Amino acid sequence: MPRPTRHVFVCSQQRPPGHPRGSCAAKGASALLQAFWAELQKRQAYDHVAITYSGCMGPCEGGPNVLVYPEAVLYQGIKTEDVTEIFDSHLEQGQVVERLQADKSIW
Amino acid sequence: MPRPTRHVFVCSQQRPPGHPRGSCAAKGASALLQAFWAELQKRQAYDHVAITYSGCMGPCEGGPNVLVYPEAVLYQGIKTEDVTEIFDSHLEQGQVVERLQADKSIW
Numbered sequence: 001m002p003r004p005t006r007h008v009f010v011c012s013q014q015r016p017p018g019h020p021r022g023s024c025a026a027k028g029a030s031a032l033l034q035a036f037w038a039e040l041q042k043r044q045a046y047d048h049v050a051i052t053y054s055g056c057m058g059p060c061e062g063g064p065n066v067l068v069y070p071e072a073v074l075y076q077g078i079k080t081e082d083v084t085e086i087f088d089s090h091l092e093q094g095q096v097v098e099r100l101q102a103d104k105s106i107w
Numbered sequence: 108m109p110r111p112t113r114h115v116f117v118c119s120q121q122r123p124p125g126h127p128r129g130s131c132a133a134k135g136a137s138a139l140l141q142a143f144w145a146e147l148q149k150r151q152a153y154d155h156v157a158i159t160y161s162g163c164m165g166p167c168e169g170g171p172n173v174l175v176y177p178e179a180v181l182y183q184g185i186k187t188e189d190v191t192e193i194f195d196s197h198l199e200q201g202q203v204v205e206r207l208q209a210d211k212s213i214w
Binding site for chain 1: 109110111114116119157159160161162163164165174176177178179181214
């Protein structure tokens with residue numbers, strides 16, 4: 001892929017059931033990743049947006065975590081139905097979706 | 108972890124032996140990731156550098172791929188012995204290690 005304008009990292013960390021930190025995988029990260037990839041395909045935005053899964057980014061309790069660079073914006077507790085808004089606003093227009101952004105005390 | 112000044116993504120994508128695209132895992136990504144984590148621990152740089160593994164970032168043929176944000180600098184063909192220089196120069200000082208940077212035609 002070419003160097004993207006915005007790069008989305010979807011935490012897909014797995015942990016065993018009952019692990020005290022939980023995991024983004026246990027909180028729906030797989031479906032979320034698929035939703036991002038499906039939206040990318042629908043929009044054919046491959047020339048300026050990249051979607052990549054990643055390992056743990058730290059603040060597991062608020063997951064699933066989605067981190068967007070180059071702005072270093074962390075979204076937390078994202079649902080598949082939020083993906084369109086993140087594309088429309090942030091990935092395409094550069095407008096951070098503030099209601100989904102992690103608290104400043106966390107990131 | 109707190110919001111880092113620089114965030115390193117080490118591609119750890121696996122593919123079956125003989126796959127035409129190869130993979131960063133087959134090119135030493137696991138040892139490379141461990142080297143980055145070890146260096147992070149040695150420097151106790153957790154407050155300003157993050158190291159995260161990731162899925163495929165695209166240009167597999169030149170892997171292992173290491174992507175550093177917020178500058179969106181892609182390093183390719185990195186060896187464990189390059190890790191110290193990347194820390195000293197880029198992660199700590201903001202000076203890109205040009206000899207390890209992917210060709211402009213790729214990224």
